[in-house]
Amino acid sequence: MESCGTAVSCMAAAFLLLLLGLLSSMAQQNELQTGVAGGEVTLNCTGILPDSKLSQDTVVTWKYYDTLLCRIEKRNYWKTPAFIRGGFDIKAPYKQLWMQNLKLSDAGIYTCEYSSHKVRTSLHVFKLTISLDGHFLQNEVPELILMQNSSSPLPDLNIALFDSNNNRVTPELQNKSRQKYIVNLRKLEAMDSGTWVCQVHSDSPLIKQNISFAVKVLGFQNPVLERKYVTVDSTVILSWHLNSQKIRWRKGFTGQLNWKQQESANAHELLNFSVPAQGELLETKKSSIFLFEIPERKPESTIEVRLPKVHFNHSGQYQCQLEYQGRHAQSQIELVVMKVSANPVGPLSRGANMTLTCQVSRPLPPNAYLRWERVNGTKMDIKSSKQREVKLEVNISAAGLWSCHLIEDSERKISLHYHVATGKKDGTSKTTLAGKQDVSVSTVSGHEGTQNEQRLLSREELDD
Ligand SMILES: *[C@@H]1O[C@H](CO)[C@@H](O)[C@H](O)[C@H]1NC(C)=O
Ligand SMILES: *[C@@H]1O[C@H](CO)[C@@H](O)[C@H](O)[C@H]1NC(C)=O
Ligand SMILES: *[C@@H]1O[C@H](CO)[C@@H](O)[C@H](O)[C@H]1NC(C)=O
Ligand SMILES: *[C@@H]1O[C@H](CO)[C@@H](O)[C@H](O)[C@H]1NC(C)=O
Ligand SMILES: *[C@@H]1O[C@H](CO)[C@@H](O)[C@H](O)[C@H]1NC(C)=O
Ligand SMILES: *[C@@H]1O[C@H](CO)[C@@H](O)[C@H](O)[C@H]1NC(C)=O
Ligand SMILES: *[C@@H]1O[C@H](CO)[C@@H](O)[C@H](O)[C@H]1NC(C)=O
Ligand SMILES: *[C@@H]1O[C@H](CO)[C@@H](O)[C@H](O)[C@H]1NC(C)=O
Ligand SMILES: *[C@@H]1O[C@H](CO)[C@@H](O)[C@H](O)[C@H]1NC(C)=O
Numbered sequence: 001m002e003s004c005g006t007a008v009s010c011m012a013a014a015f016l017l018l019l020l021g022l023l024s025s026m027a028q029q030n031e032l033q034t035g036v037a038g039g040e041v042t043l044n045c046t047g048i049l050p051d052s053k054l055s056q057d058t059v060v061t062w063k064y065y066d067t068l069l070c071r072i073e074k075r076n077y078w079k080t081p082a083f084i085r086g087g088f089d090i091k092a093p094y095k096q097l098w099m100q101n102l103k104l105s106d107a108g109i110y111t112c113e114y115s116s117h118k119v120r121t122s123l124h125v126f127k128l129t130i131s132l133d134g135h136f137l138q139n140e141v142p143e144l145i146l147m148q149n150s151s152s153p154l155p156d157l158n159i160a161l162f163d164s165n166n167n168r169v170t171p172e173l174q175n176k177s178r179q180k181y182i183v184n185l186r187k188l189e190a191m192d193s194g195t196w197v198c199q200v201h202s203d204s205p206l207i208k209q210n211i212s213f214a215v216k217v218l219g220f221q222n223p224v225l226e227r228k229y230v231t232v233d234s235t236v237i238l239s240w241h242l243n244s245q246k247i248r249w250r251k252g253f254t255g256q257l258n259w260k261q262q263e264s265a266n267a268h269e270l271l272n273f274s275v276p277a278q279g280e281l282l283e284t285k286k287s288s289i290f291l292f293e294i295p296e297r298k299p300e301s302t303i304e305v306r307l308p309k310v311h312f313n314h315s316g317q318y319q320c321q322l323e324y325q326g327r328h329a330q331s332q333i334e335l336v337v338m339k340v341s342a343n344p345v346g347p348l349s350r351g352a353n354m355t356l357t358c359q360v361s362r363p364l365p366p367n368a369y370l371r372w373e374r375v376n377g378t379k380m381d382i383k384s385s386k387q388r389e390v391k392l393e394v395n396i397s398a399a400g401l402w403s404c405h406l407i408e409d410s411e412r413k414i415s416l417h418y419h420v421a422t423g424k425k426d427g428t429s430k431t432t433l434a435g436k437q438d439v440s441v442s443t444v445s446g447h448e449g450t451q452n453e454q455r456l457l458s459r460e461e462l463d464d
Contacts, residue, residue, distance in 0.1 A: 109121070190217050192215060221243050253275055
């Protein structure tokens, strides 16, 4: 200003300047910032110029309520014991206050002052804890506890949860106060392992905070209940795939494989295993109740038994159970064995008949049944079992190749064949035992096992 035209205008200008100064000395900005316990947060000193543009004599201070944390003068930092204890730091060039490893008690008012500016930030802290340290077995239900702390009245929170596949999960609110929300998630499955997100929302003050948390669910990659159909004398491999490697489960656990012929029967421990925190699966064979092997070469993290020539009476429930910190999870394979027989065994004389029997070791589910049919035969040669029937008999008077199929959901799961030959008219027929499983049938067994099929190898010429 060169000069003032009149005293009055000079006075007015001075007054205006004074007023502006007063106003600016009261310039206060209010901010809200959210943070998550265990995480870090950077509080802005909003509006401040970077170091290079800040005049040399600017003094910047950070306070927590009235406690001075640090004072920055001519680019020298003067840190208080509270600053050092709190593990704070200052980020150049905008002199933001950086806080790490947040705690609920870090909530409150943080003030940055420079020149005549005052930036007041209310830090709102959330803390999410998950039961059992986030380590679950399949079928367990985790509990989440969300806590909040702030200098202002605590808002009513809306909580949404998203599983590791980003599907929304509706939690069951167990108990709630403004400070603490307790929710139960749903029963976990092995494939729920991964990063989940808790989305916290409030309208006033406006808060949108995502908190992610890790969930590990130790379990089996098998379906909950597997049913396996096999033909007698075939080679059967039963496998349970643990997901411990897939989810990088780093804690030790143990387990065992049990066999029970019937629901009511005693369980026999076939093997036990242990998986150390860092290491390979170790197994010990515990039973010799029947012949089975533990294959040497098999996929990692797999419990497996091989029954080289399965007997009809080896059917039943094979249950693999794992144990971690006194808690248990299991997966079961129900083994159903099928056999065929004939009475008399044959051959079939002209005008005579014989009974073919097809039998399964356990009742079939409602969507499955047995069916006898003659290959290249007529519709008259087809007979199906009724629901829950474990045995299907046909009286036949026609020779040829007879097949018994186990059909589930219109799909042939396994088949056994019986070759019925005709006898010589003089009655001195050679014995044709084709179809007697232990004599002339060979076994073809798929690893997956549901499509095992016994095939007739020795096929004899029909005499007539
Ligand atoms: C803090 O300041 C930086 C840089 O100006 C900006 O990008 C960021 O969004 C600010 N953070 C908050 C929480 O206001
Ligand atoms: C909440 O924060 C205040 C400081 O603002 C602190 O005194 C209090 O202990 C905190 N509450 C909890 C539960 O940590
Ligand atoms: C909810 O929590 C409060 C305080 O922690 C407790 O007094 C109350 O019994 C709990 N209610 C239920 C249903 O768990
Ligand atoms: C929070 O998480 C949800 C679900 O994963 C996502 O849709 C949303 O974009 C996230 N919001 C923020 C601010 O990251
Ligand atoms: C199996 O159980 C026995 C005790 O019955 C134990 O000594 C052994 O270490 C177990 N084996 C494994 C592989 O866990
Ligand atoms: C199963 O049957 C076979 C003969 O078919 C017999 O040798 C074996 O002892 C039986 N096993 C069991 C466990 O009953
Ligand atoms: C089967 O043969 C027996 C005698 O060998 C006879 O009594 C019976 O009627 C025959 N059944 C059929 C269905 O042909
Ligand atoms: C069924 O018929 C086909 C075609 O006619 C023939 O090739 C096959 O050998 C017959 N099978 C039996 C078991 O008769
Ligand atoms: C088969 O024949 C026998 C006697 O020959 C008879 O006892 C039996 O009931 C018959 N079975 C069927 C399914 O017809």
